[in-house]
Amino acid sequence: MSDIPFSEPQNDTAIFLSGVSVRYRLPNEKVASLKEYMIRLIQGKVHFNSFLALNDVNLVVKKGEIFGILGRNGAGKSTLLKVISRVLIPTQGRVWINGMVSPLLELGAGFHPELTGMENIHLNATLLGHSRKEITQKIPEILEFAEIGDFIEAPLRTYSSGMFARLGFSVATAWRPDILILDEVLSVGDAAFAKKCAERMKAFRESGATVLLVSHSVTTIQSLCQRALLLEHGNVVELGSAKEVSEKYSNLMLGK
Amino acid sequence: MGNFSRSSQTTIYDSSKQKNAAVEELRSTFRYHDLIFQLIRRDLVTRYKRSFLGILWTMLNPLGTMIILSIVFSHLFNMRGTYPAYIMTNLIAWNFFAQTTAAALNSMLWGSSLFQRIYLPRTSFVVSTIGTGLVNTLLALVPLIFIFLVTRVALHATIFLLPVSLLLLAAFALGISLIISTFVAFFPDVAEMYPIVLTAWMYLTPIIYPEDLLKDVLGGWILRLNPLFPVIRVVRLVIYDGKIPTLEQWGLAAGIALGTLLIGWIFFTQKSKSFAYHV
Numbered sequence: 001m002s003d004i005p006f007s008e009p010q011n012d013t014a015i016f017l018s019g020v021s022v023r024y025r026l027p028n029e030k031v032a033s034l035k036e037y038m039i040r041l042i043q044g045k046v047h048f049n050s051f052l053a054l055n056d057v058n059l060v061v062k063k064g065e066i067f068g069i070l071g072r073n074g075a076g077k078s079t080l081l082k083v084i085s086r087v088l089i090p091t092q093g094r095v096w097i098n099g100m101v102s103p104l105l106e107l108g109a110g111f112h113p114e115l116t117g118m119e120n121i122h123l124n125a126t127l128l129g130h131s132r133k134e135i136t137q138k139i140p141e142i143l144e145f146a147e148i149g150d151f152i153e154a155p156l157r158t159y160s161s162g163m164f165a166r167l168g169f170s171v172a173t174a175w176r177p178d179i180l181i182l183d184e185v186l187s188v189g190d191a192a193f194a195k196k197c198a199e200r201m202k203a204f205r206e207s208g209a210t211v212l213l214v215s216h217s218v219t220t221i222q223s224l225c226q227r228a229l230l231l232e233h234g235n236v237v238e239l240g241s242a243k244e245v246s247e248k249y250s251n252l253m254l255g256k
Numbered sequence: 257m258g259n260f261s262r263s264s265q266t267t268i269y270d271s272s273k274q275k276n277a278a279v280e281e282l283r284s285t286f287r288y289h290d291l292i293f294q295l296i297r298r299d300l301v302t303r304y305k306r307s308f309l310g311i312l313w314t315m316l317n318p319l320g321t322m323i324i325l326s327i328v329f330s331h332l333f334n335m336r337g338t339y340p341a342y343i344m345t346n347l348i349a350w351n352f353f354a355q356t357t358a359a360a361l362n363s364m365l366w367g368s369s370l371f372q373r374i375y376l377p378r379t380s381f382v383v384s385t386i387g388t389g390l391v392n393t394l395l396a397l398v399p400l401i402f403i404f405l406v407t408r409v410a411l412h413a414t415i416f417l418l419p420v421s422l423l424l425l426a427a428f429a430l431g432i433s434l435i436i437s438t439f440v441a442f443f444p445d446v447a448e449m450y451p452i453v454l455t456a457w458m459y460l461t462p463i464i465y466p467e468d469l470l471k472d473v474l475g476g477w478i479l480r481l482n483p484l485f486p487v488i489r490v491v492r493l494v495i496y497d498g499k500i501p502t503l504e505q506w507g508l509a510a511g512i513a514l515g516t517l518l519i520g521w522i523f524f525t526q527k528s529k530s531f532a533y534h535v
Contacts, residue, residue: 109370119297126288127294127374
């Protein structure tokens with residue numbers, strides 16, 4: 001499936017993948033220790049099976065597009081997202097990304113229980129790549145959105161799980177990313193906070209952020225996305241309008 | 257709502273235009289200097305903030321080791337009066353090296369879950385442990401000076417050269433940290449082996465015994481093959497011996513330290529591309 005009408009990214013391109021393949025090398029028996037590896041190396045018993053997690057993926061997503069990604073478990077969705085968020089450098093092919101990518105799936109990753117909420121805001125935001133100056137400017141807004149109150153100066157271990165999630169979400173979404181990765185449905189905190197989250201997502205979209213939406217729900221994909229792709233065993237088996245792709249996915253799941 | 261300021265860094269990432277990995281990583285690490293600062297802060301705050309004992313332990317730890325070693329060894333090495341000052345000096349250098357390299361391993365294990373999910377310059381974790389180690393070392397200088405005063409060993413003006421010596425030691429420790437961190441990313445059991453390596457390394461380096469002791473052992477090759485020794489020596493010379501290291505001693509220490517850092521940096525950055533491939 002080729003989706004590349006041109007060989008170079010254009011001005012309005014947000015994501016450009018060309019011939020992207022990811023090949024994991026899996027030792028045929030898991031060798032997790034250096035000792036074992038050395039022994040096997042001497043015995044000449046290190047063999048690798050390679051496993052293609054992504055096979056020659058071509059994809060162009062325009063700025064401001066809401067793009068759906070469908071596929072069964074293990075089809076390569078996570079690998080695709082890792083390639084786009086720069087975590088994984090592909091074995092082959094070219095990845096071109098214009099702008100800041102925010103993987104929203106990581107709420108509160110890197111939080112430290114012994115630090116206060118305020119200290120964790122700073123730590124977490126620098127992990128996301130923001131500078132001290134940017135963070136200081138955003139603090140009032142983050143605090144207002146997270147609704148932590150006086151607890152902000154208390155260590156994080158004293159927080160309820162709802163407060164923890166609210167703080168993580170507030171930091172992660174304080175800056176509008178150019179490309180937002182939404183993996184699965186957001187379920188943080190109570191109903192009122194869930195509503196605020198949905199509103200913020202909507203504001204992101206309206207302000208022109210590109211959204212990659214990964215979901216198992218065909219209804220969600222159809223109602224939110226214009227276009228989508230379907231992955232199967234690392235191959236793009238369908239790429240086109242959200243409607244067509246989700247129909248194909250439904251058929252696939254039904255075993256047709 | 258709706259009025260979101262965008263991050264100042266609107267960068268284009270192009271995997272086909274990635275130049276030298278080592279240079280790219282150096283640039284990213286500079287750009288993420290606030291992260292390094294926050295990581296150092298996190299380590300110091302969690303260690304010291306809520307316990308005064310935290311600071312005290314950092315100072316008491318070398319003091320306790322020194323007392324035990326002095327009781328056991330000062331007669332053996334025939335350097336009675338000055339042995340406590342000698343051992344304190346070496347312990348400052350050794351503890352810095354041992355603690356930072358071990359901490360770098362742990363930070364890689366802690367960070368591996370993050371590396372799977374968001375982009376970060378991976379060296380920043382290792383660099384931050386060196387920063388934390390330097391702060392801890394500054395604190396440990398307090399009991400050191402105390403011991404010099406109590407045992408009436410003269411402190412010389414050469415101690416003002418300590419920042420240079422420490423920076424060389426830090427460069428060496430960073431290089432070693434990067435090398436072992438790369439191994440631990442692929443083989444977690446390296447973290448279990450490393451303490452054994454450290455113990456052996458300590459006994460093969462003149463830390464608790466005088467340098468002369470090894471001069472004639474195996475033709476002096478133990479000293480010559482130990483890259484840590486010339487680096488630790490420039491720390492000892494400026495504190496305990498009160499001598500300005502000769503040009504040869506500086507040159508050897510600097511060559512080893514910067515060479516190790518360069519090798520470690522290149523090794524780490526070449527291999528770190530495939531860290532995410534190892535689930």
